[in-house]
Amino acid sequence: MSLHLLLVEDDAALVAMLGQELRDMGHEVTVATDGRAALDAVVRDRFDAMILDIMLPQVDGLSVLQRLRQDAIGLPVLVLSALGRPVEKIEGLDAGADDYVVKPVTAAEINARLNAILRGRRQTVQEGDSLRAGDIVVSPARFRAWRAGKAVELSKIEFALLTELVRNADSIVTRAMLLEKVWGYDFEPATNLVEVHIRRVRSKLMADGGEDPIVTIRGVGYRLPA
Structure with a gap:
């Protein structure tokens, strides 16, 4: 290109x-x-x-x-x-x-x-200040997130993680990329920070009984379908 x-x-x-x-x-x-x-x-x-x-x-x-x-x-x-x-x-x-x-x-x-x-x-549909992937919408300017029209309450770190996944919808976001973008690390520390917070985001997105929207690419990272 x-x-x-x-x-x-x-x-x-x-x-x-x-x-x-x-x-x-x-x-x-x-x-x-x-x-x-x-x-x-x-x-x-x-x-x-x-x-x-x-x-x-x-x-x-x-x-x-x-x-x-x-x-x-x-x-x-x-x-x-x-x-x-x-x-x-x-x-x-x-x-x-x-x-x-x-x-x-x-x-x-x-x-x-x-x-x-x-x-x-x-691959991300932008609506005003909002970003969309499937039935998930995030508004970075307003620090708010929704799934299927229902608000999802997230911590600052959880919101940053979800925003990166939505922003890169249909692309694989590696663990190293998330550590760099969300926490500012330029190396991979011996920690399960990413896994713990992804698990929390998943739980909140599925709180109303919806399917798990986050695809785990084993040994690589995560992908959120567009």
């Missing part, structure tokens, strides 16, 4: 390498070397996705993200940053990033992550 990408990065060597490798994959790549230029480019042109560094001159990456989301611009954004602590990842995701990857990273991984973001968006 050929994409029009906005690469926002002030490292000239990295821009040259990644830009060429992404073009070799068939993508059209536009480059912005600071945050202000990135915001201007989004206004001028139409992109399929943005690859965004955090530490930028003029306007930093987090501010770019916040401005986009405040203006209701839903452009998919993959953050590419040297800042890799869990708190920094969480900050980026909370600001509106669709995914967050730490440098160094290959163009092949960037391409795979962009495809996953776009696939998840295509």
Whole structure:
């Protein structure tokens, strides 16, 4: 799939390498070397996705993200940053990033992550601020969830887990992905955090006698049918 990408990065060597490798994959790549230029480019042109560094001159990456989301611009954004602590990842995701990857990273991984973001968006029906998968609807803005029209009361972590499954409906969401997105881990700790919370989400979704909507892919992760 050929994409029009906005690469926002002030490292000239990295821009040259990644830009060429992404073009070799068939993508059209536009480059912005600071945050202000990135915001201007989004206004001028139409992109399929943005690859965004955090530490930028003029306007930093987090501010770019916040401005986009405040203006209701839903452009998919993959953050590419040297800042890799869990708190920094969480900050980026909370600001509106669709995914967050730490440098160094290959163009092949960037391409795979962009495809996953776009696939998840295509397979999720969006209604206003809501996301739908089957008879499950979540509203991230209102922190509410429903199944078959009935409200489902979830904790913050449970809601974050369900939202990731809905956002990526019909795609496998791995345990590592959930640990990264929900808890901010970039490694897999020796813990059953994911399993425990998935079990709780399942229980609440089935409280009124409905079937278990979450498919377990043994040894891999989970999938929620669209």
